Amino acid sequence: MKHPHANAQRRTSWPVACHRAFLSAAIAATLAGATFSAYALPASGADPSASPGGADPGSSGGYADFDRSMLSGAGQNTTDLSRFEHGNPVLPGEYNSDVYLNGVWVGRRAVRFVAPSANANALPCLDRKMLDQFGLHPKMADDVAKRMDDPSACVSIGELIPDAKMTFDMTQLRLDVSVPQAYLGLMPRGYVSPEYWDAGVPAGLLNYNFNSFHSSSQGTSQTSSYLGVNTGVNIGLWHLREQGTMTWTSASSNSPSRSHWQNIQTYLQRDLPSLRSVLTVGDSYTDGTVFDSFGIRGVQLATDDRMLPQSMQGYAPMIRGIANTNALVSVRQNGVQIYQTTVAPGPFVINDLYPTGFGGNLDVTVTEADGHSTVFVVPYASVAQLLRPGITRYDVSIGQLRVASIKDQPGVAQATVQHGFNNLLTGYAGIVGSQGYGAALIGAAIDTHYGALALDVTQAQAHIPGYSTQSGQSVRITYSKVIPSTQTNFSVAAYRYSTGGYLSLTDAEQARDYARHGLDAFGTTLTPTVNTIDGVPVSSVLTPAQQAALSGSTFNAGSLLTITGVQRQRSSFTLSMSQPLGDNGGSIYANASVRDYWNRSNTDTQFQLGYSNHIRRLSYNVSAQRSVDATGRYDNQVFVNFTLPLGSTTHAPTMTLNLSHDEQTGSQEQAMVNGTLGADNQFNYGATASHSSGGDTGSNSSTAGSLSAGYRSPFAVFNATYGKGSGYSQASLGVSGSVVAHPGGITFGQPISDTVGIVYVPGAAGARVNSSGGVKIDRFGYAIVPYLTPYALNSVQVDPKGLPMDVQLDATSAQVAPYAGAVVMMKFKTQNGRTVLIRSQLDNGDALPFGAEVFNEKNVVLGVVGQASQILVRGVDPTGKLSVRWHDDDGEAQSCSFYYELPPPSKDKSAKALQQITATCTRSNAVAQATRSGS
Numbered sequence: 001m002k003h004p005h006a007n008a009q010r011r012t013s014w015p016v017a018c019h020r021a022f023l024s025a026a027i028a029a030t031l032a033g034a035t036f037s038a039y040a041l042p043a044s045g046a047d048p049s050a051s052p053g054g055a056d057p058g059s060s061g062g063y064a065d066f067d068r069s070m071l072s073g074a075g076q077n078t079t080d081l082s083r084f085e086h087g088n089p090v091l092p093g094e095y096n097s098d099v100y101l102n103g104v105w106v107g108r109r110a111v112r113f114v115a116p117s118a119n120a121n122a123l124p125c126l127d128r129k130m131l132d133q134f135g136l137h138p139k140m141a142d143d144v145a146k147r148m149d150d151p152s153a154c155v156s157i158g159e160l161i162p163d164a165k166m167t168f169d170m171t172q173l174r175l176d177v178s179v180p181q182a183y184l185g186l187m188p189r190g191y192v193s194p195e196y197w198d199a200g201v202p203a204g205l206l207n208y209n210f211n212s213f214h215s216s217s218q219g220t221s222q223t224s225s226y227l228g229v230n231t232g233v234n235i236g237l238w239h240l241r242e243q244g245t246m247t248w249t250s251a252s253s254n255s256p257s258r259s260h261w262q263n264i265q266t267y268l269q270r271d272l273p274s275l276r277s278v279l280t281v282g283d284s285y286t287d288g289t290v291f292d293s294f295g296i297r298g299v300q301l302a303t304d305d306r307m308l309p310q311s312m313q314g315y316a317p318m319i320r321g322i323a324n325t326n327a328l329v330s331v332r333q334n335g336v337q338i339y340q341t342t343v344a345p346g347p348f349v350i351n352d353l354y355p356t357g358f359g360g361n362l363d364v365t366v367t368e369a370d371g372h373s374t375v376f377v378v379p380y381a382s383v384a385q386l387l388r389p390g391i392t393r394y395d396v397s398i399g400q401l402r403v404a405s406i407k408d409q410p411g412v413a414q415a416t417v418q419h420g421f422n423n424l425l426t427g428y429a430g431i432v433g434s435q436g437y438g439a440a441l442i443g444a445a446i447d448t449h450y451g452a453l454a455l456d457v458t459q460a461q462a463h464i465p466g467y468s469t470q471s472g473q474s475v476r477i478t479y480s481k482v483i484p485s486t487q488t489n490f491s492v493a494a495y496r497y498s499t500g501g502y503l504s505l506t507d508a509e510q511a512r513d514y515a516r517h518g519l520d521a522f523g524t525t526l527t528p529t530v531n532t533i534d535g536v537p538v539s540s541v542l543t544p545a546q547q548a549a550l551s552g553s554t555f556n557a558g559s560l561l562t563i564t565g566v567q568r569q570r571s572s573f574t575l576s577m578s579q580p581l582g583d584n585g586g587s588i589y590a591n592a593s594v595r596d597y598w599n600r601s602n603t604d605t606q607f608q609l610g611y612s613n614h615i616r617r618l619s620y621n622v623s624a625q626r627s628v629d630a631t632g633r634y635d636n637q638v639f640v641n642f643t644l645p646l647g648s649t650t651h652a653p654t655m656t657l658n659l660s661h662d663e664q665t666g667s668q669e670q671a672m673v674n675g676t677l678g679a680d681n682q683f684n685y686g687a688t689a690s691h692s693s694g695g696d697t698g699s700n701s702s703t704a705g706s707l708s709a710g711y712r713s714p715f716a717v718f719n720a721t722y723g724k725g726s727g728y729s730q731a732s733l734g735v736s737g738s739v740v741a742h743p744g745g746i747t748f749g750q751p752i753s754d755t756v757g758i759v760y761v762p763g764a765a766g767a768r769v770n771s772s773g774g775v776k777i778d779r780f781g782y783a784i785v786p787y788l789t790p791y792a793l794n795s796v797q798v799d800p801k802g803l804p805m806d807v808q809l810d811a812t813s814a815q816v817a818p819y820a821g822a823v824v825m826m827k828f829k830t831q832n833g834r835t836v837l838i839r840s841q842l843d844n845g846d847a848l849p850f851g852a853e854v855f856n857e858k859n860v861v862l863g864v865v866g867q868a869s870q871i872l873v874r875g876v877d878p879t880g881k882l883s884v885r886w887h888d889d890d891g892e893a894q895s896c897s898f899y900y901e902l903p904p905p906s907k908d909k910s911a912k913a914l915q916q917i918t919a920t921c922t923r924s925n926a927v928a929q930a931t932r933s934g935s
Contacts, residue, residue, distance in 0.1 A: 090170055091115075092122040097168070097175040101134050102184075108795070108813055109133070111175055113168075114154040124166045124175060125154035132193070134177065135184065136161070191309040192793055192817040194273040200822030204741040205232040207752050210734060217728040223250050232821075239821040241754075242266045271819050276307045277394075278820070283402060287395040289384055290416040290430040290441060290456075294506055297409075298399010305393065306820060307791050312351075318389050318423055319350040319378055321366055328367040351388065378423075385428055385445035385454040385478065387420035394418070401434060403506055406513045410435035412505070423447060428456070436463040437508040443476075451481030451490070462508035465515040467522075472502030489578045497571045500598050511566045520565050522599050568598040586613025619643045637662035651677055668692040680774040684710040688723075702726035714776040714783065715748040740784055742823060749784025750775065754821050757785035761798055761828040763807045770797040790820035798828055805835040805914060806905075808874055833875030834902055837916045840869050840884075842896060848921060849894075852886035878902045884921055896921035 092115045099106050109130070113122035128148055131137065138160045140148065147153040157164045161183050167176045207230040214223045225248040232241045243264040250257035267282030280300045286293050287302060305313050319331065323343050331339035331353065339353055353362075362378040387393060398413040416430035426445040432438070443456020455477050462470040479493040503511065511521040578589040592607040610623035621641045626634060640659040645652050653675030661667045670690040677683040686708040693701035704725030711718045716737030723730045738752040744760060750772075759769055762781040769775040769783050777783045777798070788794045797813040810829040818824045840848055847869035854863045854871055857880055862873040865884065873882070883897040898919045905915075 090122045090168060095168075095173060097173045099130075099133070099175045099177065101177045102179060103176075106133055108815065111168075112154070116154075123154065123156060124168055126157050126160070126166075127155075131160075134179070135191075136179065138183065192791065194307075196817055197273065197791060198816050198818045198822060198824045199237050200234060200818060200824040201743055201758070202236075203234045203758075203823035205230070205234070205752070205756075205823065206739040207231075208738070209736040209751070211732060212734070213730065213732045215728065215730045224248070234821065234823055237270050237819065239269045240267075241269065241821075269821060271304075271307075271821075272301075273307065275301075276303050277301055278304045284397075286397050286414055287393075287416065289393075289418065290395075290428055290443075291414065291432055291439075291458075292504055292506070294412075295402035296397050296399045296412060296414075297402045298397065298412075300395070300397040300399075302395040302397075303393045304820065308391070310792060312388060312391070319353070319362065319364055321348055321364065321374075321376070323348055323366055323368065327369065330365045330367070332363045332365070385418065385426060385443065385456075386447060386452060387418055387426045389420045389422050392417070392419045401505075401509055403509070406506075406509055408513055408516065410509055410512075416441075432505055434505060434509060436512055437461070437503075437505060439505065445478075451479055454478040458502075460502055460504070460508070462503045462511070464508070464511050464521050467511075467515065470501045470503055470508070472499035474498040474502045474504075487580050490575075493575050493577070495571070495573045496569075498569055500568070500570075503566070503568065507566050507568070514565065522565055522568060565599075567600055570596050570598045572596075584613075586611060617645055635662055635664050646673070651675060651681075666693050680712075680768075682712045682774045684708075684712075706730075712750065712774045714750070714774055714778070717750055738784060738786065740823060742782075742825065744782055744825075745780055747778065747780075747782040747784050750786050752784060752786040753788070755788045755790045755818050757788050757794070757796060757816065757818070757824045757826055759783045759785055759796060759798065759826050759828065761809070761830060763830050763832055764798070764800075764803055764809070764828075767803055768799040768801070770799050785826075788816070788818050788824070790818055790822070793817050796826055805874075806832055808833070831875050834878065834905075834915060835872075835874045836876055836900075836902065837914050838871040838873065838882075838900070839916065839918045840865070840871055840898070840921055843920055843922045848884055848896075849886040852884050855883045855885065857881050876900075876902075878904075882919075894923070896923040898922060 090113055092113055094110050094112050096108060097111050098108050099111070111130075112125045112127075114125055115122040126148075140160060144155060144159055147155050157166050157177065157179075161179055164177070164179045164183070167178070168174070169176070209228040210226070212223060212225040215221065227246040228243075229245075230241065230243050232239060234240075243266075244262060245264065246259065246261050248257065248259045265283035267280050267284055269278060269280045271278055278301075280302075281298075283295065283297050284300045285295055286300070321329070323329070327343055329339075329341050329343055329348065329350065330337055331350070339350065341350065364376050364378060366374045368374075394415075394417045396415045399411070401409050401412040403409065412432070412434040414430065414432040416428070418426060418428040420426045424446055428444070429440075429442045431440045437460070439458055439460035441456055441458040443454060445452065445454035455475075458474045458476075460472060460474070464470060474496060475498075476496045477494065479490065481490045482488070514521045572595045573593070575590065575592045578587055580587040588609070588611045590607070590609050592605075594603065594605050596603040606627050608623060608625045610621060612619070612621040614620065620643070621639075623639045625637045625639065627637070638661050642657040644655050646655055647653070653673050656672040656674070658670040658672070659668075660670075668690060669692075670688060672686060672688045674686040675684070677685070688706045688708075689703070690705070691701065691703045702725055704723060706721060706723030708719070708721045710720070716735055719732075719734040721730070721732045736751045738749045738756075740747050740749065740752075740756065740758065742758050744758070747758065759777065760782055761767060761777050764777045764781060765779045767777045769777070769785060772785050772787065775783050775785065785796055793815050794817070795813055795815050798809065800809050800812055803809070808831045810831060812828075814826045814828065816824050816826055842848060848865045848871075850865055850867065852865045853861055854865065854873060856862055856876070862876065862882070863871055865871055871882075871884075876882075879899075879901045881897055881899050883895055885893065885895045888894050898921045900917060900919055902915060902917065
């Protein structure tokens with residue numbers, strides 16, 4: 001079911017748009033030299049009681065008397081100013097407006113306006129869809145309920161909710177709705193009811209990424225090509241997906257070309273909104289919050305937090321307090337205000353804070369109506385295991401373990417659950433079982449003044465063929481804290497200790513797989529089977545001396561080698577932290593990882609330390625890093641980076657200088673210039689020059705240079721590079737994009753995410769889709785919106801700039817809340833008709849009254865008379881009759897009319913050119929005779 005406000009946004013008919021433009025000009029021209037008396041002019045459409053006509057000076061009705069003598073020329077006698085004498089006029093009709101509820105934007109929608117009397121401003125009418133959008137469900141009297149269901153009736157919000165009102169700003173097309181806090185529902189921010197989620201249309205999807213790389217070195221050349229594809233079919237809420245890759249390799253020698261297709265995953269998926277869950281059949285991955293994540297081929301039922309409003313995703317504490325009056329509640333974090341609302345007297349609860357990082361205490365201020373303030377602090381820090389109070393997350397999976405390194409993949413089943421009990425405590429538990437393996441976990445996460453802490457214990461038991469039963473425990477502690485006084489951020493700090501008999505699921509099944517194939521499950525075994533270490537070619541990670549040491553004999557390049565055996569981890573520690581150093585002192589950061597094993601003597605220690613700052617426009621970063629490769633060999637690297645914009649314009653390029661040194665490759669200096677071009681930054685370019693020398697490999701110094709260019713078209717993304725160095729050259733070409741088959745045809749677009757939209761705007765080829773960079777409507781009227789956020793309102797806007805003059809959009813934006821994986825269709829109505837500028841005059845040669853309304857034969861307002869008696873009308877037929885109506889100085893209705901015939905559109909002229917004609921507007925005989933006799 002589509003969201004009720006989809007395809008109904010910013011819809012202002014041409015007559016209304018004309019009125020807005022020309023009447024604003026009329027007011028400006030009048031005020032430029034007019035004397036007037038104004039008494040408490042009301043806001044447009046503010047109140048039914050504010051209807052003009054008969055309002056006394058000083059009353060809420062308001063009145064303004066304009067002096068025509070201050071206007072120049074014919075405007076003194078011909079300008080119709082009667083409509084401006086009672087404030088800014090709002091004519092009856094439908095206006096697509098930005099709607100604000102208590103100052104918060106809730107969307108754009110078509111709002112109907114009805115005038116309570118002939119001379120009164122039109123007032124906004126309420127309907128049931130608007131009540132749903134506002135989250136309001138007031139009790140209605142029977143007569144009001146009947147009027148709500150009558151499309152011709154008009155119900156004001158004040159009839160339903162005391163002290164509620166709507167105020168319309170015509171110049172901004174903004175409707176402000178004011179409702180007392182006590183009548184508002186308790187729905188969290190960003191909530192969209194599941195009944196409004198859009199399942200989309202039947203569709204087929206293809207997302208592709210192709211790259212071809214050619215290199216030449218020392219008389220040999222090789223071309224490697226890659227194609228990655230994600231395909232899918234949508235039928236209702238069922239989504240079928242497949243991901244795969246194809247690789248090609250060809251060399252200049254006589255060696256044959258090789259190609260290989262690999263299926264990565266295939267699955268069928270369906271949303272279950274009533275359970276806030278997703279059912280997946282096929283290949284998927286388990287939630288890694290409780291147990292370590294692993295791949296499974298089978299059936300999985302798991303909650304999807306994306307179905308929660310964005311203000312309920314992640315962890316943030318619930319704030320409770322008491323207000324003595326209608327009070328203003330504001331919440332600050334690290335000195336920045338992140339939330340504000342008004343609450344009624346009595347207890348209040350705030351449970352829809354957006355997650356704001358891993359922590360930082362919340363300062364809550366309650367300001368009463370008399371100005372008295374109360375301040376209190378709510379501690380806040382978060383770890384991945386923490387959930388908001390009342391939120392439950394679960395994952396139930398059963399199928400076959402999917403790990404590429406395990407030849408005989410066993411069956412597996414897992415169930416986990418997490419629940420947020422209150423601000424302080426989240427509990428979680430899980431069980432997992434496979435062939436010869438079982439484990440159970442229980443844990444809790446708490447949020448305290450001293451940070452967020454999670455502690456869990458896992459008991460596991462494994463049976464390895466040929467070995468005694470392996471049984472042990474693993475304890476994990478996770479900590480997160482932001483220290484407000486110093487702004488020190490411990491974003492992740494985790495420690496795990498496992499006893500000698502403990503094995504994780506994947507380690508246990510890997511060990512069982514080794515044992516079943518006659519290999520040492522826990523030791524280091526050298527076998528002449530393959531020439532890789534963990535999938536990496538031996539020659540690329542080991543020196544000849546290391547290869548000889550590992551094999552126990554002189555390494556023969558033709559022999560084959562592999563290292564097997566599960567490394568049983570004893571303990572691990574990871575840390576990620578950052579520390580700002582004052583306003584201009586920059587910041588430092590550190591990431592560290594330390595691991596040791598029961599069946600290995602050495603310890604893996606890796607770290608990264610860095611400092612970043614800027615001097616005016618020059619940014620710089622200094623870092624040191626220690627890493628370890630698959631063979632246990634360490635490499636230390638020092639890196640310095642400078643970045644400087646080469647100008648202050650939008651497309652000014654950026655220069656980057658990188659200096660690095662490591663033990664294996666030596667020193668390298670690299671200078672780069674990158675930039676973008678085009679209105680949407682659709683073009684990008686880059687040039688790089690580098691110099692390297694030294695290193696353990698003993699390589700001589702070398703220089704290299706490369707060029708790159710890219711273009712993001714509406715239908716695909718293209719990239720190309722070329723480089724040349726000492727003894728080698730390379731070139732590459734890449735293209736990525738998408739193809740979507742839908743009920744309207746086949747549309748090409750940029751690379752897409754899982755959830756996409758199709759915009760249909762007939763006749764609007766070339767119009768830009770503002771919500772996506774570089775996306776334009778194709779010649780069939782379609783465009784792909786590559787990224788949509790599932791289960792939340794997405795606003796998609798079409799820019800009418802550059803459209804043919806004969807095409808008019810009824811709406812320029814739409815809102816939609818799609819299911820995850822859906823392909824939603826957003827149709828924008830267009831009106832096709834000629835646009836004409838008419839240079840007109842009365843039959844006696846006088847100019848037409850400025851501001852007079854122009855009607856067609858169907859009595860539809862097409863525009864108003866502008867300056868110099870010019871009329872701009874859209875959507876007119878090739879031939880027809882137009883009428884002009886106004887009131888004279890005595891308030892008597894006047895009119896004239898004329899016939900027109902437009903020449904056929906010229907094929908030589910652009911459709912964006914404005915057609916111009918002249919016309920004489922003839923008044924009726926009675927009016928013309930009366931005019932002549934009085935002259």
